[in-house]
Structures are given as structure tokens and as C-alpha cells.
Amino acid sequence: MKYALITGASRGIGRAVALSLAEQYSIIINYHSNSECAQDVKQLIEEKGGHAELLPFDVADPKAIEAAIDSWEAAHPDEFISVLVNNAGIRRDNVMFMMSEDDWHSVLDTNMNGFFYITRRLLKHMMPRRHGGRIINMASLSGLKGMPGQVNYSAAKAALIGATKALAQEVAPRNITVNAVAPGFIQTDMTKELPEDELKRLIPVGRFGKAEEVAAVVTFLASDAAAYVTGEVINVNGGLYT
Numbered sequence: 001m002k003y004a005l006i007t008g009a010s011r012g013i014g015r016a017v018a019l020s021l022a023e024q025y026s027i028i029i030n031y032h033s034n035s036e037c038a039q040d041v042k043q044l045i046e047e048k049g050g051h052a053e054l055l056p057f058d059v060a061d062p063k064a065i066e067a068a069i070d071s072w073e074a075a076h077p078d079e080f081i082s083v084l085v086n087n088a089g090i091r092r093d094n095v096m097f098m099m100s101e102d103d104w105h106s107v108l109d110t111n112m113n114g115f116f117y118i119t120r121r122l123l124k125h126m127m128p129r130r131h132g133g134r135i136i137n138m139a140s141l142s143g144l145k146g147m148p149g150q151v152n153y154s155a156a157k158a159a160l161i162g163a164t165k166a167l168a169q170e171v172a173p174r175n176i177t178v179n180a181v182a183p184g185f186i187q188t189d190m191t192k193e194l195p196e197d198e199l200k201r202l203i204p205v206g207r208f209g210k211a212e213e214v215a216a217v218v219t220f221l222a223s224d225a226a227a228y229v230t231g232e233v234i235n236v237n238g239g240l241y242t
Contacts, residue, residue, distance in 0.1 A: 001026040001051065003081045004222065007059050007118060008088030010037035012188035013138065016211035017085055020219045022050035025083060028072070032058050032088070059088045059114030060106075069121050080125045083222045086115045086160075087138040091190060096151045104152045111156035115163065126176055133176040134222045137164050139233060141184040145241045157182075161233055168231030177230035179221045183214050184237025204239030 004025035008014040011034065018027050022045040029052055031038040038054055045052040057068040073080075089111045092103035115137060126133035142150050143157025161180055168178035185191055185199055186209040200207050214236050220226055221234075235242065 001079060002083075003028055003076075003079060004083035004085065005030060005055070005081050005118075005122070006085040006087055007114065008032070009085075010034045010041060012190060013183065013186060013211045013214050014085070014087040015041050016215035017087060017218045018052070019044060020212070020215040021083070021085075021222060022048065022052065024219070024223065026051040026053070028053050028055050028081065030055050030057060030059070030088065032056065059086075059118055060109040062117040065117050065121055069118075073125075080129065081122055082126070082131060083134040083136070084119060084122050085136045085138070085218060085222075086119065088114055089138060089140075089190075091150070091153050093149045093153070095149055099152060107152040108156045108159075111153065112159050112163075115160055119167070123171070123176075127171065127174050131175065132224070132227060133171075133174070134226075135167070135171075135176065135178040136218050136221050137161075137178070137180040139164070139180040139182040141182055141235070141237050141241055144182055144233070144235070164233065165231045172230055175227075177221070177226065179226075179230060180233045181214060181217050181221070182233050182235050182237070184209060184235070184240045186211055186214060186236075202240060203237070207238065209236060209238055 002025045004021045005028040006014050006018045007030040009018040009029040010031040018041050029038050042052040055068050057064040092107050137160050139161050140157040142154040143161050146154045164178050164180040
């Protein structure tokens with residue numbers, strides 16, 4: 001089987017990515033605490049004839065990652081994970097002069113350090129195989145443009161974009177591609193508290209995006225058709241920022 005691991009796959013964009021990639025891959029659904037939503041995603045995939053497994057761990061905890069991947073590999077000695085979607089992320093918005101150290105570090109630990117921990121671990125098996133591995137990082141409009149009230153989140157996502165471009169060059173000789181997708185305002189739990197009616201006036205297409213529209217781009221980048229696309233950041237923002 002060809003396996004794809006999606007971090008933060010129980011809700012929002014991660015959920016949409018898992019459902020979309022299930023048409024091509026066996027899906028490993030990572031989540032931190034929301035087991036009920038993760039089970040729902042697994043059930044939906046299986047109802048459509050796909051294969052899915054649950055793999056809970058906190059992406060900000062390197063020891064938890066090592067234990068989870070060790071366990072998965074022990075249960076699948078002849079398989080390996082060929083697609084990694086680094087989707088897990090959190091926000092702790094505030095203006096910088098009022099931002100706590102915990103809000104700064106927790107956002108960077110999950111959104112940036114989590115990418116480092118899990119990607120480093122999976123590259124150990126991707127690198128020797130030369131089978132066309134795919135690493136897709138969920139960036140953000142905030143990482144490209146910068147957003148007031150999101151200095152921590154913007155910093156983490158901007159760093160993720162830089163890491164994407166650097167890593168793409170390191171692993172390209174091994175037939176591994178590394179790309180980022182940068183969503184704008186997408187209808188998810190993360191954006192439900194935002195003033196949608198006000199913000200959509202700023203978006204040229206006049207609406208928030210759908211998680212499925214982001215998932216469609218991720219699915220292309222994970223496919224064989226995208227073998228010559230690497231080191232790229234693809235915006236999915238309705239024309240808000242180019």
C-alpha cells in the first residue's frame with residue numbers, strides 16, 4: 001500500500017485533505033486530542049472503500065512522534081509512508097506587546113517545530129528509497145504577507161516557507177518533492193470567529209474559500225503529475241494576495 005500521513009487531520013483543512021487523498025493512498029490520520037472527529041474521518045474514508053488508520057500524537061512533542069512512528073513501522077514492516085502533509089497548526093492571536101511567552105512558543109512549537117520533528121523522522125525512510133516521496137507543508141497567507149495580531153503565527157508560517165524551499169533542494173536528488181500551500185481565509189473552525197462579512201469584501205472573488213479547494217491543490221502536489229514541481233508555494237486565497 002501507498003501511505004499518506006496527514007497531521008491535524010481530524011478537522012478543517014486536514015480532514016478535507018485526508019478525504020481527498022484517500023482516493024489514491026491509504027491514509028494515516030494524525031490528531032492530538034479530538035478522537036471523536038478523527039474516528040468520523042476514518043469512517044467516512046472506509047465507507048467510500050478506502051483504508052484509514054489513526055495515529056494520535058502531539059506534533060510539538062518529538063518523543064511522542066518517535067514513539068508513534070516506531071509503533072506504526074513495527075506494525076507495518078514492509079510498508080513506508082511516501083506522503084507527508086504537515087497540516088497541524090494552532091493560533092494564539094494577540095498584538096505583540098501583549099503577547100505572552102507561552103503564546104509565542106506554543107505557536108512556533110506546533111506550526112514550525114512540529115514540521116521539523118516529523119519530517120526529519122520520516123525522511124530516514126524516504127531518502128534511501130528514491131520512490132518519489134512527497135512532503136507538503138500547510139503555510140498561510142500570514143506567512144507571506146504578515147498579519148497584524150499574528151506576529152507569532154506569521155513568523156512560524158514564514159519560517160515554514162523558508163524551510164520548504166531549502167529542504168526541496170536537499171532532497172530533490174532523491175526524487176522527493178517539497179512544496180507548501182498557503183491558504184487565505186478558508187471556512188474552518190480556525191476562522192469561524194473572524195468577521196467573515198467584513199473580510200470577504202477584501203477578497204477579489206468575494207468569499208471565503210472551502211477546505212476542499214485547498215485539498216485539491218494538496219492532492220495534485222501528492223500525485224505523480226507533480227513530480228517536477230518542488231520548492232513552490234501555491235497560494236489559495238481568492239486573489240487576496242499574489
